[in-house]
Amino acid sequence: MGFKSVLSKVFAALVNRELNQLRKNALTLQQNTFSNLIHQAKDTAFGKAHNFSQINNYEDFKRNVPIHDYEDLRPYIDRVVKGEENVLWPGKPKYLAKTSGTTSGVKYIPISKESMPQHIKAARNALLAYIHETGNAGFVDGKMIFLQGSPVLAEKNGVSTGRLSGIVAHHVPAYLQKNRLPSYQTNCIEDWEQKVDAIVDETFNEDMRLISGIPPWCQMYFDRLSAKAGGKKVKDIFPNFKLYVHGGVNYEPYRARMEESIGFKIDSIETYPASEGFIAFQDSQKEHGLLLLVDSGIFYEFIPSEEYFNEHPTRINIKDVELEKNYALIMNTSAGLWGYSLGDTIKFISKNPYKIIVTGRIKHYISAFGEHVIGEEVEHALMSIAKAEGVDVIEFTVAPQVNPPVGQLPYHEWFVEFGTPPADLQSFAIKVDKALQKKNIYYFDLIEGNILQPLIIQALQKNAFINYMRSEGKLGGQNKVPRLSNDRKIADGLKAYI
Template sequence: MGLKSWFSKLFAKRVVQKMYDDAAMAVQHQEQILSYLVDKGVKTEFGRDHHFHAIKSHTDFTQKIPVRDYEGLRNYFDRVVKGETSVLWPGQPVYLSKTSGTTSGAKYIPITKESIPEHISAARNALLSYINNTGNAAFVDGKMIFLQGSPVLDNSKAIPTGRLSGIVAHHVPGYLQKNRMPSFEVNCIEDWETKVDAIVEETLKEDMRLISGIPAWVQMYFEKLIEKTGKKTVAEIFPNFSLLVYGGVNFEPYAARFRELIGKEMPTVELFPASEGFFAFQDRQDDTGLLLNTNAGMYYEFVPQEELDKPHPKTLSLSEVELNVNYALVISSNAGLWRYNIGDLVKFTSLSPFKIRVTGRIKHYTSAFGEHVIAEEVEGALSETLKKDVAAVTEFTLAPQITPESGLPYHEWFIEFNREPKDWNVFIENLDTALQNKNPYYRDLIEGKVLSPLKITLVEKDGFQEFMKKRGKLGGQNKIPRLANDRKIADELKAWSVKTIASSNF
């Protein structure tokens, strides 16, 4: 055992104990954070516009400030981008995190001197939780790679601007700098394919022990490693590789392919970071729930999914939530976000401590016929089906086919397989049945002959990568939308589609 790993175990024990003490005080901390945020907000333009001086309770807070998304707050964000001070938070942000919006184009999320440490400490605590939970700390004695956006910041605006992962790269603790890869020079490469090729070259001979990133781009890195070396698995290339850290999407659909690429089962840690805040992380290997970060300068509210379309949706505080209910996550924070709907749906898997899992994006769903299928359901259906089959999936998305050339409308799954099913009829029937079991409205539409069972359109090898490249969203924190309620993505993917397959048994 190296000195770093020995010390990290002692450090982990102390930090994790404090973390669980905080978790036990979650409701009290949330009340304190709300009071702190309002006191700070009084000194801002937003606070004056919303009469913060009269807010004395959670009820006052909810009555004076509506729940809004980026578009609803855009006039304030635009003023921050121009360099105005004390618009959303006292003073100016230290950074603006540039992120892609579903409907808003580029979004610029403020990161303040108060909020940036919370991003760093949450990532640290996730790794320390793993060490404390498992006793495995050997990865800190070797190299660690974080596949992320470029750390180069745009200083042409009033406030330095960049991708969140690139901003965070400037704040990696000193004790990790010597272990961290890729090098700053390689990390600054903008073109993602060129960057991954350079990372492969740079890491081939290194003692890589922890690898982190969005699964689709980690998979791309693994495949290029194997192609370059001629080895069969990543474990042959990096025999001490012992921990995979990921976030942004559900890992289950990728799991089979990753087992093949790595050559063995690999412990994983799931994170839930975003430009708006680092919300949660997996703290135990025997529990896939993500521990909610409740003492980190963020005040949480939760909107039941059925309330989302109402002009004045009901919102719940942390003390009011229930298990296994889909909620839209709304935050107010020390970055100057006020009752901000981040666009994610979550479910609570535990109330003591508070743990969640991400079930989808609010704007990513398929409901052309009233079925309202969400990411949790399609990802779960595909994962269950893959476990019954020898198939392996590289990437997928789903869209409604409302006007087929013949027959009834249907759900069209665009799937890039690394290994195709042995029996298409069985695979399609299992997948459709699994989705029906998860979504009774979809089942009713199938049984009522409103929809025909799903069809699969095969996407050629690397088709999804080419699709994202054409969109200018290859790599970094960009993710493939799992679902759509229109044909925009589907129509673009036709350029890389091979054929459409339906079960002959239906």
């Protein structure tokens, strides 16, 4: 055991004490966060316009601060981007994280000197929580790979600007820099496929022990590693590889194929980072769910997802949440985002401590007929049947077909790329449909009432989703295909790959 791994166990024990305080005192920590945020921002342009100096409690806050999406906050963010100070948060932001919005085009998310350390602390603590629970610290003595965006930053009116993963690359602790791959030069490659090939070449003969990245792009890396090694499993290329860190999309639909590529059931840590803030991470290999970070400069609010589009939805803080209820996640942050709708939906699976699962996107659903089917439901329906029948699913998406052929009822059309396809696709589709009916009573009623016919699965060619994303100029990075769309844009684009 190396010096770094020995030291990391000591550090992990200290961090676990901090996490225990977080687990036990969530309500107090959230109240303190709320008070600190309001106090610090009361003299900003936003704080003055929304009466922060008169806000004494959460009810005051709700009366003065409406829910915002990016477009709602854009007039303030545009002022920040132009270099104005004290707009949403005191001073200027330290960074502007550049993201691609589906409706807003390029978005700039402010990251302040107060919020930036929280991103690093959360990522570090996720690893230390794993070390403390399992005792497995050997990965810190070997090489670690982080599949991420380019670290090259631009400047916009005196503020450094780039992708979040590229910004974070500048804050990797010094004691990990020698362990970290790929190199700066390789990370700067913009073309994703060239970058993956360069990463394969650079890491092939290294002692890789930890790999981090979103599942579909890690899978591409594994496939190309295996091809270079003449079909070997990842475990035979990297015999000390023991830990996979992921976030951004649900890992479960990818798990079977990833573990097939790796060659064994690997330990994994799920994280929930966003440009707006690091929200939660998996703190246990024994328990389900992600520990909500209640002391990281974020005050959370929640709206029942079925009320989200109401004119006056119910709006609560952590004190009043219910278990197993779908909520839209709202954030107030130490970078100056107020009443900010992240667009994600979550469920609480524990309140002692507060643990969540991510269930989808508030705008990624199908309700063309009033069914309001969400991502969690389609993923469960497909993967439960696939697992039972030994079917390997690589990727999929679902869209409504509201204009079916003459004489047919409308239906949900599923576009699925299989690794190992079902022996009988029609029988498989019927079983998936039954599973979805069990998860969603509204969908069940529409099938029973002959408003919809059962779903139809279109089996796609190999690499269909990679080729589709390439055609859209969205291959690599943090880009991913939504599981659900309420329109036909993606579905129509995938028709060419049936």
